[in-house]
Amino acid sequence: MNARTRGIVDMSTAMIIAGTVGWFVLETRMPAVSVVFWRCAFGALAMLIACGCLGLLRRGVIDARQAALAVLGGVALVANWVLLFAAYGHASIAVATVTYHTQPFLLVALGALLFGERPTANKLAWLGVAFGGILLIVAGGHQPATPSGDYLAGVGLALAAAFFYALAAAVTKRLDGVSPYLIVTIQMVVGSVLLAPFATLPDDVSSPRTWGLLLAIGFIHTGLMSTLLYGAIQKISTSLVGVLSFLYPIVAIVVDALAFGHLLGALQIGGAVAILVAVAGMNFGWRIFRAHRAQT
Numbered sequence: 001m002n003a004r005t006r007g008i009v010d011m012s013t014a015m016i017i018a019g020t021v022g023w024f025v026l027e028t029r030m031p032a033v034s035v036v037f038w039r040c041a042f043g044a045l046a047m048l049i050a051c052g053c054l055g056l057l058r059r060g061v062i063d064a065r066q067a068a069l070a071v072l073g074g075v076a077l078v079a080n081w082v083l084l085f086a087a088y089g090h091a092s093i094a095v096a097t098v099t100y101h102t103q104p105f106l107l108v109a110l111g112a113l114l115f116g117e118r119p120t121a122n123k124l125a126w127l128g129v130a131f132g133g134i135l136l137i138v139a140g141g142h143q144p145a146t147p148s149g150d151y152l153a154g155v156g157l158a159l160a161a162a163f164f165y166a167l168a169a170a171v172t173k174r175l176d177g178v179s180p181y182l183i184v185t186i187q188m189v190v191g192s193v194l195l196a197p198f199a200t201l202p203d204d205v206s207s208p209r210t211w212g213l214l215l216a217i218g219f220i221h222t223g224l225m226s227t228l229l230y231g232a233i234q235k236i237s238t239s240l241v242g243v244l245s246f247l248y249p250i251v252a253i254v255v256d257a258l259a260f261g262h263l264l265g266a267l268q269i270g271g272a273v274a275i276l277v278a279v280a281g282m283n284f285g286w287r288i289f290r291a292h293r294a295q296t
Contacts, residue, residue, distance in 0.1 A: 007235025011244040014228040019251025021221045022093035023259050025085050028213045030202060032085035035217065036078060037199035040191030042218020043226075047185040050227055056182050069174050070183050074190030076168035081191075083161035091154025092262040095137060097252035098272040099158035102130050104279055106166035114170060125288040126278040133274030134159075140267030180230045188222070242283040246276060 001009070025035050051057050062070070087096035105127045111117035119127075138155055168187075175183055202210040233241055253272070256262045264272060280286070 003235045007232045008240070008244065010228040011232035011236060011241060012247060014225045014232060015244055015247035016251050017221055017225045017228075018248045019097075020255055021217065022088050022097065022252055023255050024213050024217050024221065026088055026093070026260075028202070028210055028217075030210070031200065032082050032089075033195055033198045034200045035085055035214070036081045036191065037195035038214040039081065039217045039222055040078065040188045040195065042215055043222030044185060044188035044192055046219045046223025047181060047188055047226065050223065051179075051181050051185050054179070054181060056179050056185075062178055062182060066175055066178050067186065069171055070178070070186040071190050073168045073171035073175075073183070074187030075194065076164045076171065077187050078191040078194055080161045080164035080168060082195075083157045083164065087154045087157035087161060089154070090150050090157060092260070093256035094249075094253040094262055094264055094272075095151075095268060096154055096158040096161075097249050098275055099134060099137060099155050100162050100165075101249055101275055101279055102134065102159065103162040103165045103169075104282055105130055106163050107169055108282075110166050110170045121289055122285075122287050123282055126282040126286075129281070130275050130278035133271040133278065136267045136271030136274060138271075140265045140271060181226070184222075184226050239284060242280070246280070249276060 025032075028035055048057070084096060084100055087100070090096075091099075105123075108117075108119050108123055108127070112119055134155070138152065172183060202214075204210065232244075236244075249272070253264065281288070
């Protein structure tokens, strides 16, 4: 298997794993804060093992400024997970995941605010398409069988999660030259420390099923997924990474339908398509205004 094929397999596997995390979270039947704590605790253990194998646990691999930025990114990442996991229980895995994928547009906004990066007209146009998709998703939740207030809370939590993910990504952009494995390890340790005072044990402390789910979220959905993802990014092109990343929301939608019977309505499907097309358009540089420019 050549490097490119291995990268495709690793990236695809990472996105499939990511798409199943909502099912694992809901099956624990634990508060979002507690699930994220155990994710960070077990994830930190997994990443420490990975960093040890890679020889990254030594002096001089990161300076004080970089460590401070990694800690700040960790706070944002933990907030992102708590909000996203909470969103699953208010809306659905599918709706929360698709709404969460507005994060690239929030990253563009943060880039403009923090780094003076000016978004192009096409990026602003795709932002408008994504916003229209969110409106369709919100409208699709106003059904007689759906408690609209709870549904709107789920959409809002997913958007807030996307904001904090974008903030974590913006901070990480300032960490050029630092191993991503080390960054994730620091973030997991930060999450463990921050959430320890609020974390709880499973209702049935001796339940092997619940502990198995938490271990899977920490080792598989955090440690293994991060290792596969970062390894894949080194082997394949950015455009291919962008294409394969769409497996994440697709798998989440399928898992939500199979595991919980949550089927998207017509408006929600329209909104999901609009958001995903907008994300693709922005990531791949599709130009909405190309025809207009050709005529001038």
